[in-house]
Amino acid sequence: MKRNWPLLVSLLLCAFVSNAFAQAQYPAKPIRFILPFPPGGGTDTLGRMIAQKLGETLGQQVVADNRPGGGANLGAEIAAKSPPDGYTIFMGNVAHTINVSLYPKLNYDLVKDFAPVSILASTPNILVVHPSLPVKSVKELIALTKARPGQLDFASAGSGSSSHLAGELFNSMGGVKLTHIPYKGGGPAVIALISGQVPVGFATTPSVMPHVTSGRVRGLAVTGDRRLPLAPDLPTISEAGITGYEASTWYGLLVPAGTPGDIINRLHGTTVKILGLDDLKKRLESSGFQGIGSTPQEYAAYTSSEIAKWAKVIKAAGIRAD
Numbered sequence: 001m002k003r004n005w006p007l008l009v010s011l012l013l014c015a016f017v018s019n020a021f022a023q024a025q026y027p028a029k030p031i032r033f034i035l036p037f038p039p040g041g042g043t044d045t046l047g048r049m050i051a052q053k054l055g056e057t058l059g060q061q062v063v064a065d066n067r068p069g070g071g072a073n074l075g076a077e078i079a080a081k082s083p084p085d086g087y088t089i090f091m092g093n094v095a096h097t098i099n100v101s102l103y104p105k106l107n108y109d110l111v112k113d114f115a116p117v118s119i120l121a122s123t124p125n126i127l128v129v130h131p132s133l134p135v136k137s138v139k140e141l142i143a144l145t146k147a148r149p150g151q152l153d154f155a156s157a158g159s160g161s162s163s164h165l166a167g168e169l170f171n172s173m174g175g176v177k178l179t180h181i182p183y184k185g186g187g188p189a190v191i192a193l194i195s196g197q198v199p200v201g202f203a204t205t206p207s208v209m210p211h212v213t214s215g216r217v218r219g220l221a222v223t224g225d226r227r228l229p230l231a232p233d234l235p236t237i238s239e240a241g242i243t244g245y246e247a248s249t250w251y252g253l254l255v256p257a258g259t260p261g262d263i264i265n266r267l268h269g270t271t272v273k274i275l276g277l278d279d280l281k282k283r284l285e286s287s288g289f290q291g292i293g294s295t296p297q298e299y300a301a302y303t304s305s306e307i308a309k310w311a312k313v314i315k316a317a318g319i320r321a322d
Helices: 005-024 042-058 070-080 094-102 138-147 162-174 186-195 205-214 261-275 278-286 296-317
Strands: 031-035 062-066 088-093 114-123 125-129 153-156 179-182 200-204 218-222 249-256
Touching: 031 042, 031 070, 042 062, 042 088, 042 114, 042 249, 042 261, 042 278, 070 088, 070 094, 070 249, 088 094, 088 114, 094 162, 094 296, 114 261, 114 296, 125 138, 125 162, 125 205, 138 218, 153 162, 153 186, 162 179, 162 200, 162 296, 186 200, 186 205, 200 205, 205 218, 249 261, 249 296, 261 278
Parallel strands: 031 062, 031 088, 153 179, 153 200
Antiparallel strands: 088 249, 114 249, 125 200, 125 218
């Protein structure tokens, strides 16, 4: 069979030019932003803030699409299997680095199936105690726990949640034994703390900060690597006695692996730009978030370090998915 090489080359050239033109015009239609948690939580709150600003800056609507389920794995699986054309973006967070070790089998690979764009923001948990517990600092809590090993409980949003892992990391690095009491979500865990059912907890900033302010629970420290603007008097756990401790809930922007580099660059540049806007900074801080912005390379390295960190905690504590 004789090939028509000039025609074939011409068709390939046209396809290349057409694809390059489409990428240059990106985005030419609305973008789906998959959020792997239900409405109302931290992922949803942050995701909708980012979606609004991305849409305004890119000139196309960015539509938040909540896909909860499977401990945040359902949304990740959907995103991983979406076309790598820039029209599906995904909100990853610390839960996905935990899930790598928590679940024996996942239908996606966090490292191979996604391309990082930027770390968006983080929010620490707050180490709180019921006012009836006679401690006012991390050092006093450690001392009391060592005096009563296994007798003090801590509440979390569920087995394998970031609040659970924050407590297990505290146990490991602090040389103590707080007993884990899982609840079905952050809300019930905070209610248990307020009522005194459980004396200690590692609760998300948005859910517990009003109760710290009102005095219904006592804040001892934040789990992040820096103090929280909403509560500047609360030290980090690292400052307060466990050097090197850090267990923030963080959020990042990902796209399916294979997404063209110039589209990733466009999304990255736009993301960093909006995170620097004063109005978004204020909205983030008022909700308990700390805006970050990173390079794709920094995000990739951070993902690897988080997977390794939580794998050690999960193994040491013998944690299994519910």
